[in-house]
Amino acid sequence: xxxxxxxxxxxxxxxxxxxxxxxxxxxxxxxxxxxxxxxxxxxxxxxxxxxxxxxxxxxxxxxxxxxxxxxxxxxxxxxxxxxxxxxxxxxxxxxxxxxxxxxxxxxxxxxxxxxxxxxxxxxxxxxxxxxxxxxxxxxxxxxxxxxxxxxxxxxxxxxxxxxxxxxxxxxxxxxxxxxxxxxxxxxxxxxxxxxxxxxxxxxxxxxxxxxxxxxxxxxxxxxxxxxxxxxxxxxxxxxxxxxxxxxxxxxxxxxxxxxxxxxxxxxxxxxxxxxxxxxxxxxxxxxxxxxxxxxxxxxxxxxxxxxxxxxxxxxxxxxxxxxxxxxxxxxxxxxxxxxxxxxxxxxxxx
Numbered sequence: 071x072x073x074x075x076x077x078x079x080x081x082x083x084x085x086x087x088x089x090x091x092x093x094x095x096x097x098x099x100x101x102x103x104x105x106x107x108x109x110x111x112x113x114x115x116x117x118x119x120x121x122x123x124x125x126x127x128x129x130x131x132x133x134x135x136x137x138x139x140x141x142x143x144x145x146x147x148x149x150x151x152x153x154x155x156x157x158x159x160x161x162x163x164x165x166x167x168x169x170x171x172x173x174x175x176x177x178x179x180x181x182x183x184x185x186x187x188x189x190x191x192x193x194x195x196x197x198x199x200x201x202x203x204x205x206x207x208x209x210x211x212x213x214x215x216x217x218x219x220x221x222x223x224x225x226x227x228x229x230x231x232x233x234x235x236x237x238x239x240x241x242x243x244x245x246x247x248x249x250x251x252x253x254x255x256x257x258x259x260x261x262x263x264x265x266x267x268x269x270x271x272x273x274x275x276x277x278x279x280x281x282x283x284x285x286x287x288x289x290x291x292x293x294x295x296x297x298x299x300x301x302x303x304x305x306x307x308x309x310x311x312x313x314x315x316x317x318x319x320x321x322x323x324x325x326x327x328x329x330x331x332x333x334x335x336x337x338x339x340x341x342x343x344x345x346x347x348x349x350x351x352x353x354x355x356x357x358x359x360x361x362x363x364x365x366x367x368x369x370x371x372x373x374x375x376x377x378x379x380x381x382x383x384x385x386x387x388x389x390x391x392x393x394x395x396x397x398x399x400x401x402x403x404x405x406x407x408x409x410x411x412x413x414x415x416x417x418x419x420x
Contacts, residue, residue: 113154116260119301120233120248121151122158123271127246127264131293133163134203134237134244136386138367141175142168143202145182146233147195156198156233156250160189160273163288175202181286188281193273199233201246210238212249217259220251234259241348242364243296263301290387292354294362318357323376329402336409337361340370343417377405380412392416 111117133142148159164170165181189195204210212220212234220232230253237246248262278285318325324333333351340361341347348364360371369384380396382389394415399408 111153111155113152114252114254115154116231116250116252116255116258116262117153117155118250118260118262119265120156120158120235120250120262121265121267122248123267123269123274125270125274126158126161127266127295127298128293129161129163129274129288130201130235130237130246131244131295132288132290132387133161134205134239134246135242135290135294135367136163136288137170137203137205138239138386139205140170140172141203141205142170143175143177143200145177145186145197146199146201146235147186147189148198149196150198150231154231154250154252156231156248158198158233159271160193160195160277161201163286166286172205173207181284184284185281188284189273189277192280193277195273198231199235201235201237203237203239203244203246205237205239207238209236210245210247211236211261212259217251220259221256224251224253224256229253238296240296242350242362242367243294245296245298247299261299263299265301288387291384292387294352318353319374322357322374323372323402323405324359326402329405332402332406333359335406339406339410340413343413377408381409383416 111119133144136142142164144161144163146156146158146161148157150156162182162185164175165178167178167181169176186197190197204213216234216236220234223232224230232251234249234251235246236249237244248264250260250262252259278287324330337349337351340363341349344363344366346363346365350362350364351359352362353359358371358374360369362369367386369382369387371382371384373379373382377399379398380392380394383392384390392415394412396412397408399405
């Protein structure tokens with residue numbers, strides 16, 4: 071928990087404490103739907119679940135991916151159910167003047183106050199908690215200092231509950247998990263499970279549009295989720311949900327005969343040229359394919375117009391103009407050789 075709480079809790083930020091400091095805090099863990107039945111949740115204790123819209127979980131991932139080597143963070147806005155379960159409806163990331171360091175993060179307090187007031191006054195969204203990333207520190211839960219800061223906040227402000235989310239970065243993907251704090255338990259917290267509402271928050275698009283002049287968004291375009299703690303559903307419920315399938319457009323290059331094999335060869339070539347096997351082949355919901363080089367956080371994206379145009383390069387989510395010449399293939403048989411020449415200019419001759 072970071073310096074922005076100075077204005078709320080009169081608390082100052084410190085570097086993350088070592089893991090041994092965590093033993094002072096009691097943790098509650100849950101693992102099944104029976105453990106978190108809405109009729110069994112005691113609002114007098116930290117809730118075992120947290121509800122979040124998919125758009126906001128994706129936003130958190132994009133923010134974390136922007137800073138793979140240093141801490142980052144932001145705030146969570148929404149409300150609490152009558153059982154004390156937090157509902158995250160809108161997430162913000164770091165402000166322009168936020169302080170990102172290896173072992174701590176200080177939010178831009180002016181940015182929080184400005185955006186927070188607008189979200190409250192326009193949409194009635196309350197500040198329900200904080201989030202920050204421990205990036206690759208190996209600390210996937212609140213540090214001892216984080217827990218103390220949350221408990222001090224519950225004592226000093228007129229709020230019974232607070233939500234803290236801790237993120238991490240690993241192999242090009244993000245994880246972020248919820249921890250619920252309650253005023254009746256100032257020596258513990260709940261390791262909560264995410265209950266994801268698989269749709270965009272009803273406030274995401276309207277707030278983004280109406281607050282466009284003051285909001286600062288992550289540079290990374292697409293989320294890449296690791297293994298978050300999710301509320302498990304029964305097999306019957308799971309089977310009733312249609313499986314999401316990626317549909318490749320018929321006009322897209324890999325939909326043409328033989329080009330899927332070409333794509334596999336291009337992936338192996340990329341691993342050879344970059345001297346790493348830690349490369350994922352990914353496709354978005356529209357079927358557009360990219361190679362994600364995890365260690366370097368580089369995406370090689372094959373747009374809808376590929377191979378008539380060269381692949382697109384994104385570094386940490388930001389598109390760059392590569393210093394390489396693309397020889398447009400005259401037919402599908404030349405795609406691999408064109409890609410090989412182009413890739414060699416990028417990685418071998420540098």
